[in-house]
Amino acid sequence: MKRMKVKNELARQIMGEILGTFVLLLFGCAAAAQVKTSRETKGQFLSGNIAFSVGVMSAMYLCRAVSGAHLNPAVSLSFCVLGDLAWIKLLPYSLAQILGAYLASGLVYLIYHDAIMEFSGGVLTVFGPNETASIFATYPTDVVSVQTNFLDQVVGTAMLMLCILPLNDKRNAPAPEALLPPIVATVVLGISISMSANCGAAINPARDLGPRLFTFTAGWGTEVFTCYDYFFWIPLVAPMVGGVLGSIIYLVFIQWHLPELEDESESGEMNDQTKVMEHNNKKDEIYLKMSSI
Amino acid sequence: MKRMKVKNELARQIMGEILGTFVLLLFGCAAAAQVKTSRETKGQFLSGNIAFSVGVMSAMYLCRAVSGAHLNPAVSLSFCVLGDLAWIKLLPYSLAQILGAYLASGLVYLIYHDAIMEFSGGVLTVFGPNETASIFATYPTDVVSVQTNFLDQVVGTAMLMLCILPLNDKRNAPAPEALLPPIVATVVLGISISMSANCGAAINPARDLGPRLFTFTAGWGTEVFTCYDYFFWIPLVAPMVGGVLGSIIYLVFIQWHLPELEDESESGEMNDQTKVMEHNNKKDEIYLKMSSI
């Protein structure tokens, strides 16, 4: 099979991001379709939150060794700002993520086509009790102003970056590398049960634009873009701002002040805090060794 | 007790699969019975999803050292295709799984016999508000076409294989071996809350056929097979297609392009310490690559 191996690293990464975002959205939008079309008899609001969370976990295990499993242009941009992703890769990553989300939306539509037709009476709309557009993209509630929705998406995405950056920071007290996916997934669950009332907690331009483009091409019409006073730009722009903001908050308030790693400082001295943590880590290691004997 | 040890490996594996699938279905069908017969006062739709998930976890810890804990003919078939299970074992594994599911259904019927009689008025039927067949096997909703149900089961099982194969792939960034059961269980939870609205997310021929055979023999009659235009063949055939399809997608889009493990490409002998050091080096590489997560 070695002949089939894709030699170009960026091409592999793009494949990884397409497939990863595809898995994320397939879980998430399928659950939204199940809850909506079953009129909450086969799941409730929480189901959709859990499904996006499981989607994050599954997508991360699937593609993080290949592409880093960003699954989100706001995450990719943040990593560009942090110096962990080449700027040249930001656009390809983002397009790959949007494509993966678009394809997943299409498949969800195929699977739930009959149920959506039954639920909507065959009329694909954005408004009213039989609307089905919200299965795919996010839409705001009526009472919320554009400024509030923008702030909501900035804060939600800032929380995402603020909470996941320490998980993998070796100078902090990180989570086990092999268990990052379920822990990141839990953070996403927390955001979606606490910050989705205003406008659906997209916190991810690809998660929103991909499905919106799909509904645009599949019969929901231009209203998916024009509705709610052209709301669609908010989940595109605000998460980019929020992701960078959250990353900066992490750097300024936490990361800059953490002790240097030994092999970075190259001097043999450690303060007590570091010693204690290293001691604890060694203990952990021994425990886990024990447990797998 | 050594005299009692079953010498034949296949016999041990069959025992493992029977008992594992028995545990899976006992949790799952008992929860379905609890929710149904209590008219959702002692649990809701989500309870059944969680119970199947806990069942997967428990069954995997129980028998994965013995038989690999496939618990599902679609998984066994996929491992045959992947070269991880001898083709000669596919039929025995599948029959063992169906038998375990049948036995679990029988025990659930015994435990919930009184409640089922009370709920159904003593008439065991497949249709109507007092139907109880859906406690055991899966049935579609009225509005969904046969093609959609087939696609639904293909996609659900493909997602299962696509999401669990990376978890144990040493060339990818796998989950901790000792924690595979709860993580696989979480994937199954995700599938059952997002893809069960159409026809119940069997994604497992044994999980469906075993209980259906039980209801056939226990008084629900031939209708369990004939209803919904002979729907029963879909959860038998579609998961087999989907499992293989998902496995192939994983291979083609991810696995072929992952870096080779050193000890696969080299045949020289190393002592353990050297191996550990080399592994650490490799992990460092992967770590650096993944530092963009």
Add this chain to the structure above:
Amino acid sequence: MKRMKVKNELARQIMGEILGTFVLLLFGCAAAAQVKTSRETKGQFLSGNIAFSVGVMSAMYLCRAVSGAHLNPAVSLSFCVLGDLAWIKLLPYSLAQILGAYLASGLVYLIYHDAIMEFSGGVLTVFGPNETASIFATYPTDVVSVQTNFLDQVVGTAMLMLCILPLNDKRNAPAPEALLPPIVATVVLGISISMSANCGAAINPARDLGPRLFTFTAGWGTEVFTCYDYFFWIPLVAPMVGGVLGSIIYLVFIQWHLPELEDESESGEMNDQTKVMEHNNKKDEIYLKMSSI
């Protein structure tokens, strides 16, 4: 503080079991009181299930280094049968567990005294829409026969032992030692969402008798014992039978056929299966080492 150390091992173990079972029941019965007295506005049926599960986890971390964290006479009896607990300790362990459960019930009554009085109109009863006895002990539903309830408790407790014995069996593929508490807790959650419709999933004589004795002494009267045709003996006797039965099933169908551990067999030869698992374990260890650096 060394002067205060309790020298007698059994005395320490009894203290551990009292406190552990106290924690388990405090979580569980307090959640039941919260759901019941708030008339399901502050939690639902699932809340009680989750609370017992968290109680198991917390109690195990608290006292497993001291007493093994049995928390359940059926578990203690099973370990006696398996040779892991001296028979002479069975009665002290069981009495300690009942005492811990009794004390926790008393504290729950104190905390929720006002709410229980408001809910019940001041009349502490076992029957009717304002009954509050089921906050503490378990009671069956009307339609279920004594045989079915007995079977229900046998099966539930058998599932408990069958599912937790492999978790710590070094010859099987066990869970990480340091994560046994949340995984055992998940098994208990599974049992309580799938096998509690008939008679409340006590699966633990101490969990049932301790609270029942408390309600007897606190004003609910003799009816807590006489109701439902002296139902109270079922959660006392059936779990003892079920625990031993589940343990035997694990031994006969799984444990006897697992490969010997190297240092038990003392011969240098391993079959392939064992080798692969050792390899996997070493990998795991390296991963977890990496993650905590």
Add this chain to the structure above:
Amino acid sequence: MKRMKVKNELARQIMGEILGTFVLLLFGCAAAAQVKTSRETKGQFLSGNIAFSVGVMSAMYLCRAVSGAHLNPAVSLSFCVLGDLAWIKLLPYSLAQILGAYLASGLVYLIYHDAIMEFSGGVLTVFGPNETASIFATYPTDVVSVQTNFLDQVVGTAMLMLCILPLNDKRNAPAPEALLPPIVATVVLGISISMSANCGAAINPARDLGPRLFTFTAGWGTEVFTCYDYFFWIPLVAPMVGGVLGSIIYLVFIQWHLPELEDESESGEMNDQTKVMEHNNKKDEIYLKMSSI
């Protein structure tokens, strides 16, 4: 960036506690706002419990390497009593936690401003069906006496300390260091689903006073302090009592009787390899002791 590093350890710790408590309350209060203002259509009571739990996990990963992630004056006081925090730091820690909670409440108010205005009809009140004060601080139910509420908060916080102290006690059977945050979060979930019916399970003076001060300054008026007969002092004082009480119970009933760690009782020097071996031996002992779990 080294020039930016805050040299003063206490200043860094205060920054950590502010940010950590900010994250905790942002998740928790935002979820409460979502459930309340959506009239339970976008989440239920359980959502708020889960959100506080995810907040604990996220905040702990964020700041535990910096400040220990107390996030709660009752926890800080307990650690002072246990000798793990200098008494001089108790007040700065507590003020930092209150400030973080205050700031998070302000941001939640900004995000949910429109929804709160819609829900409340523009009148910010503590009482009635359109009250919104309970989004932020905790309030009791009508029927519960002051003594019961005090006891409730003492017990809840005692359970918190009793259940989290063993998780990190090397002489006990602790959880993996790198997984403490999700496990502590699970304990908090357990407390909030079982002991929040009386007065909201603050179990944390900062979690309650910060938001209460915010509502006082943001337009809810003095009633937030005077209502329910000056209830506000209970979640300030009772958790301090409860935290210390729970810690003492852990010491007296469990910790004093655990075996000494070797490297505490010995002062000789060992190389690392020897230490690891000794630890393994000790773990083996513990393993054997725990083999009865």
